[in-house]
Amino acid sequence: MLATRDPILGFLPANLVLLLAIVVAVGLFARSAYHLYRLVRLGRPEQRTDHPAERWDAFLRHVLGQGRLLREPAAGLMHALIFWGFLVITVSTAEMLLGGLIPGLTFGPLTANPVYVLLLDLFEVLVLASVLFAFYRRLVVKPSRLSYTGDALLILGLIATLMLTALLANGLRIAYASEPLDPWAPASAALAGALGDLPAPTQLALHKLFWWAHVLTVLGFLAYLPHSKHLHIVTAPFNVWLRSLAPRGQLPYLDVEAALEQDQPLGASQIDHFTWKGLLDTYTCTECGRCQAACPASISGKPLSPKKLILDLKEHLLEEGPARLHGDGEAHPGKQMVGEVITDEVLWDCTTCRACMHECPVFIEHVPKIVDMRRHLVMAESRFEPEVQRLFDNLEASGNPWRLPRMVRGDWAKGLGIPTMAESPEIEYLYWVGCAGSHDERNMKVARAFARLMQQAGVKFAILATEETCTGDPARRAGHEYLFQTLAQQNVETLNRYGVKKVVTACPHCFNSLKNEYPQLGGTYEVIHHSQFLRELVEAGKLAPSKALEGAVAYHDPCYLGRYNEVYDQPRGVLEGIPGLELREVPGCHRDRAMCCGGGGARVFMEEQRGRRINHLRIEQAMAAQPRTIATACPFCIIMLEDGARAKGVYDDVPVADIAELLVRSCDKKS
Ligand code: HEM
Ligand code: SF4
Ligand code: SF4
Structure with a gap:
């Protein structure tokens, strides 16, 4: 290789200098990566390798295809070009390093192939253009969702340097060696043409300078990665592959009694109460702010920002993790995760609407973390606003959020000729009315309208009336897993006793709990939302x-x-x-x-x-x-x-x- 042909300063073998630089950079990277890996291992165990076919499908669509990033066309295309460019350019970089170490070593047919040569040349220019666009976006457009840090600019600068040095080193090599201009490498050929008039020794010296600048920038980039938000380059592909495959509407099950018996945490109050995947999430955040831009709490000016929540947890993990690794986390208590790092206000501001998780291009899971911390607040600390206390008391006392008597739950249907399950246990559909349809004056009108439509369509259905109780959805989302399970078990017993197979409901919260969460408690039914049912009937x-x-x-x-x-x-x-x-x-x-x-x-x-x-x-x-x-x-x-x-x-x-x-x-x- 031309750049490493001659000794440096006349006596230092260039390939030995290169080897030393590689060993230092890889060593620094490996040391930091191992530290981060050990911190992730602090998390609780979780199975995330099931259904590999589905996982590879997501990998193809959202890592290689950059699917979620491209939902925002300009920022998405900018990133996709950088990412695809790196896939192509990394092969050439690896060849550069190997060829520098062992003269004459190349990847042969792969990198000599004209299609590869063209792609490499093209992507070096496209990545450079994308980085210039990224600078423009950060320095001129300034979208509010981004974080404006020196780190972001430094990485953009490093990538621009990488592309410029690669193009210049290549162009100067072609000019110096008087190689025929390759039509498959138009950008390098144009540069070689432009630099062709320089004296040959200058061409050689500049070629060496840019080659070394390129190689050292690559190695510096590698050593810096673990300390930057650009760690996502390494973790994002894993995070996407390891994403949750549970139904979207299903919160993780917590065996409350077992946790109490075994002195296990009820929810998450310390960073190592999250699972290892929950901790990997924190490393993967790219600070893009897409979650924050979609979050109703952030939009309406509340303290909750899903981006900040993830970044605060990351910082806390990096601060607290080392003490926990050495087993003295309890002896040196730092900041409280719940209350100080993540305040109670932030946790209660969340509507669990899932907009953040839906937007996150790297599949970070915000809602389960928020609910896990709410579980700690509710079940371990009993720390919540009086209205939350009232909600729990009412659900416990009367099975609905308003403390209306259980006996009136079926009163909305009086005079409509709707049988109860007790009266007609053989009936095909159970109409699950829910607390609002049963007790809220406004929503009783909806229940009556829906019942009337089913009657007009000749649907045979019955209700549970006084035997129905809240599904437990508000309790679960507010962090009271125990109350949720108590209510849900009661309902599952009732539904199973009647041998219910098909449930139709007008409430999406009941629909979601019955369909996606009741199977965790032994209740599996065909659950239909009234919008689906009505559409079918029409x-x-x-x-x-x-x-x-x-x-x-x-x-x-x-x-x-x-x-x-x-x-x-x-x-x-x-x-x-x-x-x-x-x-x-x-x-x-x-x-x-x-x-x-x-x-x-x-x-x-x-x-x-x-x-x-x-x-x-x-x-x-x-x-x-x-x-x-x-x-x-x-x-x-x-x-x-x-x-x-x-x-x-x-x-x-x-x-x-x-x-x-x-x-x-x-x-x-x-x-
Ligand atoms: C070689 C691999 C990669 C490189 C070189 C790379 C590079 C970059 C750079 C330079 C930025 C900052 C752009 C800015 O200033 O706004 C960025 C942001 C980002 N990256 Fe990557 N990335 C890589 C892999 C990935 C992968 C695999 C994913 C996801 C599957 C990903 C997701 C993101 C996201 C979501 C952002 C924020 C984009 C936005 O602001 O909308 N990256 N990446
Ligand atoms: S689920 Fe919570 S954090 Fe996420 S967007 Fe909705 S309100 Fe914001
Ligand atoms: S959590 Fe996801 S969407 Fe939010 S800033 Fe981080 S990467 Fe972007």
């Missing part, structure tokens, strides 16, 4: 919406129906099937990117003390579609949106309705 001709309703309707996607369970088309289908209605999307925030109403994660039962109100913001977003009605398919969204509409003064002109209420008006000849 398609099958069992319901015939014929009366025209007027005006534009904006549909609000409930998080637990949309992002958690991917039910987007059916509620829209129901609305589109109603003559006269014009379905409009909430501009920029619909389907998987819809913003939460503010009510998820038990927040509907809590005061919103910080920042702007999320439901007010959501109404403002919906009003941008200029609707006559705002439709949704979730009782808690109805409560939150109606409250928001009242506050924004649009309640009388733009009513909020469930899709069943609109459909029944179109189907019902009498109304």
Whole structure:
């Protein structure tokens, strides 16, 4: 290799100098990487290698294909070009290092192949252009979601240096050796042409300079990586491959009694209470802020930023981890993770809407961490606002969040001729009404509308009435795993006693718990959301919406129906099937990117003390579609949106309705 042909300073064998530089850089990298690996091993065990086919599929789509990054076209393409460029260029870099160590060693047919030569040349220019764009984005455009650190600029500078030095070293080598200009390497050929007039000794000296600058930058980059957010280059592919394959709406099961018996933590109060994958997440954060830009708590000015939460946990792991590795974590207590590093306010601000996890290009799992820390607050510390206490007390005392008597749970159905399971145990469908449909005046109307539609369609269904109790969803999301399991077990016993197979419900929270979480407790059913059911009934001709309703309707996607369970088309289908209605999307925030109403994660039962109100913001977003009605398919969204509409003064002109209420008006000849 030309650059390492002659000794340095006339006596130092160049390949020995190179070897020394490689040993130092790889050694520094390996030492830091091993330290980080040991810190990750502090986490609790977790199985994440099942279903390899599904994992490789995600790897292909989201690592090699850069799928989630490309959701944002400009930033995504910028990154994809850098990433794909590195895949191509790394082969040539490895060849450079090997050839520098052992003269004459090359990868032969691979790197001599004209297609590879062209790709290498092209990507060196494209990576350089992408890095210039990244500089422009950071220094001029300045999107608010990014973190503005010296680290980010340093890495961009290093990558630009890598590309420039590679191109210049190559161009000067071609010029010096008077090689024929390769049409497959247009950029290097153009540089060689431009530098061809320099005296040969200068060409050689500059070639050596850029070659060494390139090689030393690569090695410096390697040694620096573990100390930078660019550690993601190494961890992101693993993090994507190791992502959770559990149903999206299923929180991890915690055996509370076993934990108490064995003196195990209830939730997470220390960094090593997370699993090893939870800790790997923290290393992988690229600080892109996509989670924060989608988070309703951050958007409404609350202290919670999902990005900051992950970065704070990383910093805490790096600070506290070493003491725990040496077993003296308890003896030298540093900052409290829950309360100091992550404040109680931050934890309670989360609506568990999953927007953060849906946006994160490297599949970081924020919600389970937040709920794990809430579990500690609730079950170990009993530290929460009085309204959360009230929620738990009410659920325990009467099986609903409002402490209404259990005996009135079926009263909404009085006079409608709906049998109970006790009366008709053989019936095909169980209509799971949920607490809101059973007890909240506004949502009782939805329950009646849906029941009426099922009756019109000739569906044979029954309700549990007084035998139904809250699914436990708000308790689980608020961190009271024990209460969730108590309520859920009670329901599973009831459902299994009746041999229930098919459950239909109008509440996405009940739908999600029954479908995705009850199997953890031995309850497995076919669970159908009313939007799916109604759409099927209309398609099958069992319901015939014929009366025209007027005006534009904006549909609000409930998080637990949309992002958690991917039910987007059916509620829209129901609305589109109603003559006269014009379905409009909430501009920029619909389907998987819809913003939460503010009510998820038990927040509907809590005061919103910080920042702007999320439901007010959501109404403002919906009003941008200029609707006559705002439709949704979730009782808690109805409560939150109606409250928001009242506050924004649009309640009388733009009513909020469930899709069943609109459909029944179109189907019902009498109304
Ligand atoms: C050789 C591999 C890689 C290189 C050289 C690389 C390089 C970079 C650079 C330079 C940035 C900063 C861009 C800026 O200033 O905003 C960045 C950001 C980022 N990287 Fe990578 N990366 C690599 C691999 C990956 C992989 C495999 C993933 C995910 C699967 C990933 C995900 C991200 C994300 C999400 C960002 C933030 C982008 C944004 O602001 O929207 N990177 N990466
Ligand atoms: S789940 Fe929603 S509210 Fe909670 S951190 Fe993520 S985006 Fe924010
Ligand atoms: S958690 Fe994910 S989305 Fe959020 S800043 Fe980190 S990498 Fe980006």
